[in-house]
Amino acid sequence: MAGAMHLNAVVGFSGCVENGLVLHPDGKTLIYPLGSTVVLRNVNDKGTQDFLQGHTDKVSCLAISRSGRYLASGQQTYMGFKADVIIWDLEKHTLLHRMSLHKVKVQALDFSHDEKYLASLGGQDDNSLVLWDVETGEAVCGSPTANNFTFAVKFFNNSSNKLATGGNYNLNVWEYDLQQNKLRPHDVQLGSLQRCFHTIAVDENDHFMYCGTSTGDLLQINLDRKLLRNTGPAKGCLPQGITATCLAPSGDLVVGAGDGSLVIMKRDQDGDDARFLKKLPVITSIRLTGGITTVTVDERSMGPNKFSMLVGTRNCDIYRVTYDSQAKKLSEELIQTAHAQPIRSLAFPFQYSAVFATSSFGEIRIWHLDTCRELLRIAVPNLDCNCVAFMQDGKSIISGWSDGKIRAFGPQSGKLLYTIHDAHHRAVTAIASTADSSRIISGGEEGMVRVWRITKQSQSMIASMKEHKAAVNSIKLKESSNEECVSASSDGSCIIWDLATFHRRSSLFANTIFKSVAYHPDESQLVTAGTDRKITYWDAFDGQAIRILEGSDTEQLDCLAIDPDGEAIVSGSSDKLVKLWAYDAGHCYETGVAHSGHVTNVAVTDDRAKVVSTGSEGAIMIWSYHRPTPAGDLSAR
Template identity: 60%
Template structure:
């Protein structure tokens, strides 16, 4: 029976979750989702992280109670299944209740001001509002919300028996009748306004609700009168709609737009004719990506701060200075917003590693969990990346068929090999003397390139694979390499004669291949869910073990001493195997998507895994336990 693998830290942020970034003021921590994991991070130290595991799929919404005692999280699941809500005791970091009633998706959550009740909103396939008893973990009552989709819910701040919901052409105030176990809705009169309400902020005294719309305007509505009062900012100022809004300590309203714009709107004032003033912009800023979360962070001497999260999985600190009315922003955390395709360490160096994804390559500091370098190539996907053996270049393969090399410190483009592969470069590696690059393509060719100081030329092109080359493993003497392909074959190539030495075949799409420590064996894995050991001389299968019982295996790596094999697959697990025994000793759970690559740090301190959800997980490395002989 395998033991759980300890998660050391993660790099990533679920920026696609609306209002998913929360500041817990009582403990000075930040809470945010990352796939199926909830990350609790110290405000000042990125490395101080804790993790809450319990969801089976992506977390879609979060809410914290007023005192900070409770945390609630809701997830998405498959069509026809119920989506779970988990109520956590935040201080003890443990699960209290698992609530299952909504279908497919939990859209939004909100705690009542006295923390006794939790309101949950189902997604488009459910569209119901449910009130839960937090202490008992049981539903009290519920109701369908509206014929159109409802997107957000908020309890009032002074009473636990009123709440407000908003969505497509609907904005309703609900009365919670505890005695009769019912909730009753009353529509807010918006006049001629037809809007999709995407976010709601309720002021401290429940006088007004501020509703952000997909049209880009903020509606101020009187809650006692259930009546529209005001709107702003100017028309078309927020071009892609208001995705999130929050109230400031001074009563002003901060809004975040789908276009990355941030506006601070002045609190409306009552004029002499008893009308309120318009919602005017007093400060603005712009950040990268759709603004999905705004969380008040604190007040200083003459300023206050917010945290902002974006759909590009970046986190910013926003500072508003009261004396000059300036709104500044600072990037404090970033990660890939798309599937990560590869991860690699420089030779014999563990302090940094590189990852690649859509549009970019990023270099990370492992211990500080921060981005050191970002290399952007717009509108193309980087499929594979490798450091040259001398550490002077980052070699990469791209979906446009080009091989690009960059400086590892500056990110400067060193050279480009155009038309390297007609169907994209899908695998890449270099020789130990850094003079040649071996690449594989989507069309099945394996090519060798001579890298000179001023020019790059093709030495040989070897075509035997009939489908994409997914991985290339180099032998230490640079005289042989092995390629794994989706055509069900792995070929060992002689790099002097540029001919095939031998080949291995199986009924699978081979995804990964690696030499063992002594280079007498090769290990492969693929869609047949097997990990197979092969004789590197004659290509015969030596041993076959089950890597997964349910899903395809995508990646593997072998430790420098050769006693440990690490694998990852579409079952979202990272597994540590004893190489000689073929037994799984540890498994790591945390990814909410397929694990695309795993890599053991050269100093064996950590294992890095990357996934289709865009997350980077850093695990504590563990050797298999030693067995005493009887």
Template identity: 55%
Template structure:
């Protein structure tokens, strides 16, 4: 029986989740989702993380109760299936209830002020409002929300029987009758205002609801007569108001804009007092960290759609907002990860438009390398450190090979038109004088890297599909390439001809040498991990790597005793090399695992996935099947 692989730390944040960055009522703990995991950590220490794991797919919404006792999270799932809501006990970090009524997606969650009830909204494919008993984990009542979809829900501050929902051209106040198990809507009259309601906040006295709209203004609506009162600011906030909070005292609203702005509004007039522009796309979350002080100054945390977190300070004396970035990660799928040779303290990852280098122990970004802003859609598909550690080489979707200084991030050289359709695999030789690259068109090319020039030595074309992985022998005599055409070819790097071939009914996704180079390992869409003799190309062993999904990545430990795999089943698995058994499984990704690496010092396993998460696991040495159990 495989044991659980312990998740040590996670780099990233689910920046696209509306209001996904929360501050616990204790004032010192941040809560946010990443993929299918909910992360809890102290405000000032990104390294001390705790994980709530129970969702089977990406977390779509999250809420914390007013007392801080409960945490609720809702997920997305496949079309036609129920999407789960999980209620967690915050103190014990244990799951209290798992509830499932909504289809496909849970859009939004909100606790009542006394923690007795939880309101949940289904997504566009569901369209229902459900009120739950938090203590029992049971649905009390539900109702279709509107003719069009609804995006946000808020309980009143002082009345647990009333709540507000807003969405696509609808804003309703609901009366909740627990005795008769009914919830009844009353429409708010907005006059000529036709708005998509994206975010909202109810004031402390339950007199008004402030609604952030896709148009870019904030509506003030009286909750008693349910009438529109006023709107602002002018000019509108660019690309809509994606999140909205009201500061204690009720005088100030903070609006996060789809254009990346944070705007302070005076609640009485809805006029803008000041604003600040952040980098990283739409501001999807704003939460008060400290204050307001006597002079009106305060601190905020702001999260953006591109997975950046900022600490924003408002200085009342200068009437000015300033920001400091405190957390960042890739915001698109991560296509590759690599360690320098014989060094496990840092690793590099690549994604759309960028490469980042990380400190493994501190989960801290050391360097960010971004290509020109003129090419916003160019994707880095593969990376590797040269053996001498003097450069990071990378292959890009625009067909270029780019090399950067690993400490300065300076562009050292560019090989243009390296592969017509994109560079999909890259590796350096052990003497750091050559690069072997593979392309989407199926070619394998060898490049000589000099101080002043980079020249093509040979172009080898036998593959009929994309080259997904390349490995080179330590003595630089041979290279092996794996392709989606169902073949792996062993190339002679002196004569630049084929020495041998391996064939299977699969799209090969990964290939690697055992450290003693006597055997090769491959994997792919057939879900098998296959051992091959490196000299005659014969199959030695087949292992079923997954029961349900293709395997995308393989890595082998420096001592050759363990193999790590990752694939579309979202699991990271460790296998004993000699006995071929799975002895540890890590679950935490909400998308396919695209690459996995074991650190050279045998301390960590790093996996990256389609959801943009970097997960760092504690490495476990393989236990023999014949070893006695503790």
């Protein structure tokens, strides 16, 4: 039976999860979702991480109790399936309760102030409000929320039997009747106003709540009368709607918007005369990159005139924003970045393990492995970077793009060194360089394999080989010489090319779409993976299949890599699993569970210490690498 791979660190943040960035009351631990994993990270040290793993699909919402003892997380799943709510004990980092009542998705969660109850809100296919007993994990009671979709739920700050919900054209205050064991809703009177509510914040005295809408106005609601009291800011100030709201220690309102605006607004105090109310005014604002989904106040950062907030955006960036109430000024600092789109490619420099490159839509990023810090970002807007590699001399990063061009960049400056226009008729899908860095081999979506001579002055095509009938998905070179490479294609063939004559040496055929191919370090064998869910060993000389392993029980294999010693194979598949296989024994001895999308790339570092995997959810997972033990004896490790 396979053991579990140890997850060392992750690079990523699910920025699209509303209110998905949580700061522990101790002010030291930042909590956020990444796919199906919940990450606990030291605020000041990105390398200090812990992980809560128990969900089977993407985490869709988070909530933390007032004392910080409990964390609740909800997930999404597939149509017809139940979506779990999990309560975690943060002191022990253990799973306390797993609760299943909602269908397809858990939309929002919130703890009561005394940590007695947890309220959960179902998604669009469920649309029910459920009250849970935190101590036992049992459902106390539940109720349908409204005929339309409901987005947000919030407990009052001083009462455990009162809470509010808001959604599309519905805003309700609920009271839990303990004797009748029922949740009783009361509509908030808005007059002729019709709004879609996405966020709710309740003041410290439970006198007012502030509800952010998709039209960009914030509504102040009198909770005693359940009546609209005031609105703001001015019309057109936040055109893409309010997506996050919280109350600042200074007594002001913090509002995040879909256009990246972070706004500080002055709120009405209890003693203000309603006859002389003006719209809630904006004190100051700042624009961040990407729509804001979460704002959380760091209460430990409070000073006489300052406090800071942690802000998460849809671009999967985390900012620390400081507000100086005396100067009425906001200043931002970017503290964490991540890919917001599926990661297409992963590459390490030749015989170097400290840094690696990833590519995604519109960008290439260089990362430091040990600190998980982004070192460089190369942006080419509105194009997909399908493949990236380092030239073996380390002087450039080469990449293939969806516009059919090959672009080379400086590895330290990110400066564009050269562009090969019309490198392929369609997208460039695979790329590699020879050991002397004098040539580039590229594969295209149209099936061509082309060889390019690279000099300081020019880049010229010296061969174009057209035998594949579908996209080339992977190209690997024989490291001992510059005279052979292999290309894997969606047409069910892998072709071994002679780079001296530019003709085919031999071919491999199977009833599959080949996704990845790799040479064994001794170069006597090739290993392939594809949609037939099999890992196949081939003789590199005559192209005959030697051995076939069942790589996955249910889904296609998307990528593979062989460790530098040739002792293990790493595979990634659409079943979200990373697997380590003993090369000679042919058995899976470790399995990694953390991704919530299909695994797009895997690699073993040259120092054989880590395995790096990337996923379609934009996550980068860094695992410990253990060499296979003799005869697969896991207990010997």
